[in-house]
Amino acid sequence: MSTAVRFEHVSKTFTTSTGKTLDALRDVSLTVDAGDIHAIVGYSGAGKSTLLRTVNALERPTSGRVVVGDQVVSELSGPALGRARQRIGMVFQQFNLLRSRTVYKNIAYPLRLAGVPAAEILDRVEELLDFVGLTDKALAYPSQLSGGQKQRVGIARALANRPDVLISDEATSALDPQTTREVLDLLRRVNRERGVTILVVTHEMDVVRAIADKVAVMQSGAVVERGTVYDVFAHPQHPTTRRFVGSVLHHLPGxxxxxxxxxxxxxxxxxxxxxxxxxxxxxxxxxxxxxxxxxxxxxxxxxxxxxxxxxxxxxxxxxxxxxxxxxxxxxxxxxxxxxxxxxx
Missing domain, CATH: 3.30.70.260 (ACT domain)
Structure with a gap:
């Protein structure tokens, strides 16, 4: 099986305004196989979002490397980094839609930045609107959409450049349970029908249980447990993992x-x-x-x-x-x- 994303001894240290240092990531080594839905879970401050942002170099590691496909993304800059980012879609927690643009123009935006011809943009946006079930909302503005519809637009926009990897940062945490299920079903379709590798950051074990193939558990900037979703749920080893699993499964009495x-x-x-x-x-x-x-x-x-x-x-x-x-x-x-x- 080929590798989609590889973290090699990745560490990230931030310096606060008072001069103190914070180790957000500590020697993280992790492999995401191509075609998988791989979840990263952890409590607030565990470092999971920082790790995710190194995939498209929104954060640069203090040490170590991040490899996406055959490119060391953590070492790219300028036009080369721009081209690499076109192969990495991102779905945000708060949607990050352009309020002054229609659904159609929001999805078309990354294609225009990439210099895609107008005729091709039209075909691709129409295809994506159909895929996410929003053909009738093409001319609507974000303010006219529900939370679930906004996230569907966000997913369509992330798919516009036909990425190999999709990264999702708490994409369902602002949604109600029914809408969450609908968005997760859509992400599963993205993975199965389009062959896109998905890296999901979440603090919700129900999300992991619903769609992920593998999971890594983070605490204090380090990966403390990893494995298939079944093995981690059925045999949690680390205390943090057991607390996460216990939040959705109630087999073991306290x-x-x-x-x-x-x-x-x-x-x-x-x-x-x-x-x-x-x-x-x-x-x-x-x-x-x-x-x-x-x-x-x-x-x-x-x-x-x-x-x-x-x-x-x-x-x-x-x-x-x-x-x-x-x-x-x-x-x-x-x-x-x-x-x-x-x-x-």
């Missing part, structure tokens, strides 16, 4: 919830990690029968992501201590298990 469960359920509590299984073996009931114990599911659930199942079940085991110990040992052979006995 400490307070465990104490409330224990007030009612006095048996042995364990957590079973659930994943897509190649077998339909009913191992829970089989283990319960074999070791003469009772099972009671007291918390948890199962979700689907990228057509695969995952989740966690908190289970109460009731029986003699010896039988419960044997049951736990056998359950570990079929599933990832955490014994909550030590959390008392």
């Amino acid at each position: 400490a307070d919830t465990i104490e409330r469960i224990r007030a009612v359920h006095t048996g042995r509590l364990v957590q079973l990690h659930v994943e897509n299984r190649a077998s339909n073996d009913p191992f829970l009931s089989r283990v319960a029968r074999r070791h003469d114990i009772d099972l009671n599911i007291v918390y948890g659930g199962v979700d689907e992501l990228q057509s695969r199942l995952f989740g966690s079940l908190t289970v109460e085991l009731l029986g003699t201590e010896e039988n419960v110990d044997r049951a736990i040992a056998e359950l570990r052979e079929s599933a990832e298990l955490t014994d909550l006995e030590g959390a008392r």
Whole structure:
């Protein structure tokens, strides 16, 4: 698989007006494969937007390199940088539309800057208006559009020069949930139908879950975890990642919830990690029968992501201590298990 964007040991240090330094990026190395939708998530101040802005050299790394395709964009300037930026579309959180220009002229604007002939501009703008579903809004002004429509114009404008890479900086954070879904569906179409690699910066794990193939989690200017969306959701390793995943998935009870469960359920509590299984073996009931114990599911659930199942079940085991110990040992052979006995 070819590489669309590559960050090589990228660091960025800002100097404040008082002379203090701020390390916005710290030795970030990350690869974005061509054709992927790759999400970068992090809390405010994590450095994700700064990293995104190095892709089109709106920010220059203090050290390291940013490579887009076969060009070291971080080292380009002048006309060469202008040409490289034409291959990199950008979608903004606040739309950044020209208020005094119609939808048609907003989309045509980057084409005029690139010196595209008028006849070709007409054809391309009409094609993009149809693609984003705004043919009837060609002569409308931004003030006459809804937030979702404005973002559709922003996406069409970003696609005007037929970019290889589209970067999206919190493009849905100003939208309501229904409009967010519509914009995400459009971005997915951009990726699937036009083969555009998309790099998405967001703090919303629902956005990652909805459209991304891979995700990188940032904290304090560094990447602390990365992987496929399924692996990161199903097996979050870093505390920051676990907090993000926990904000949209509620499979694992917190400490307070465990104490409330224990007030009612006095048996042995364990957590079973659930994943897509190649077998339909009913191992829970089989283990319960074999070791003469009772099972009671007291918390948890199962979700689907990228057509695969995952989740966690908190289970109460009731029986003699010896039988419960044997049951736990056998359950570990079929599933990832955490014994909550030590959390008392």
